[in-house]
Amino acid sequence: MKKYLMALFTLIILLATVITQISAYKALPKPNFREPFLKFTSAKFGQIKNIVWLDNYVSTDNALLVLATKLKDNISYSYLSYLNAATGESTLLAEFPTHRYLGNVILFTNSFSGYGVITASRDGIVKTTLTKDNNRNLHADQGFIPIKGFNEATSMDFKGNLYYSKANDNLLYVKNFEKEPPLFSQQLINQTLI
Numbered sequence: 407m408k409k410y411l412m413a414l415f416t417l418i419i420l421l422a423t424v425i426t427q428i429s430a431y432k433a434l435p436k437p438n439f440r441e442p443f444l445k446f447t448s449a450k451f452g453q454i455k456n457i458v459w460l461d462n463y464v465s466t467d468n469a470l471l472v473l474a475t476k477l478k479d480n481i482s483y484s485y486l487s488y489l490n491a492a493t494g495e496s497t498l499l500a501e502f503p504t505h506r507y508l509g510n511v512i513l514f515t516n517s518f519s520g521y522g523v524i525t526a527s528r529d530g531i532v533k534t535t536l537t538k539d540n541n542r543n544l545h546a547d548q549g550f551i552p553i554k555g556f557n558e559a560t561s562m563d564f565k566g567n568l569y570y571s572k573a574n575d576n577l578l579y580v581k582n583f584e585k586e587p588p589l590f591s592q593q594l595i596n597q598t599l600i
Contacts, residue, residue, distance in 0.1 A: 451474035455484070455509055457472055468490070471487070481503060483504060484525065486501075488546070505528055511526050512525055513525075524564055533550075558574070
């Protein structure tokens with residue numbers, strides 16, 4: 407009998423604690439956060455959204471990546487440029503339609519063939535691979551990777567795979583564009599779906 411009384415007493419205390427914490431949580435106002443942002447316009451680049459210093463893996467020069475937007479035929483386009491800080495010379499690396507929510511995101515990948523820069527476009531991502539030849543000339547190869555439903559993405563990150571989320575659901579979406587899954591796991595997936 408004493409066990410049951412202790413269990414009942416513990417449940418009452420636990421329930422009282424939960425009820426008081428819920429009421430205390432509901433009484434607090436929700437904080438309003440405002441992300442810091444760059445808001446200046448350059449005659450050369452347009453409205454600058456993000457500036458990133460490049461590290462020594464891709465360039466030993468003092469160089470920046472500049473992500474900016476400009477209007478072109480009443481459509482907002484993003485421009486990714488390579489800016490040599492020592493000489494002031496800039497090279498346009500990529501041009502693509504601006505993503506509604508992720509127009510200021512620059513992510514990096516590191517592979518054996520070169521250094522990749524990932525930026526968000528309206529219907530997918532633009533992957534720009536930066537390499538240097540023996541004469542230290544910069545070469546950029548761009549590739550557009552379409553992703554279904556990516557125009558609604560509100561955040562993204564790259565950790566071997568591309569992870570992104572949308573505002574209206576609590577799901578985390580994964581896009582693996584580096585390599586295909588092994589044949590065995592693909593057969594296993596097909597068998598579980600049948």
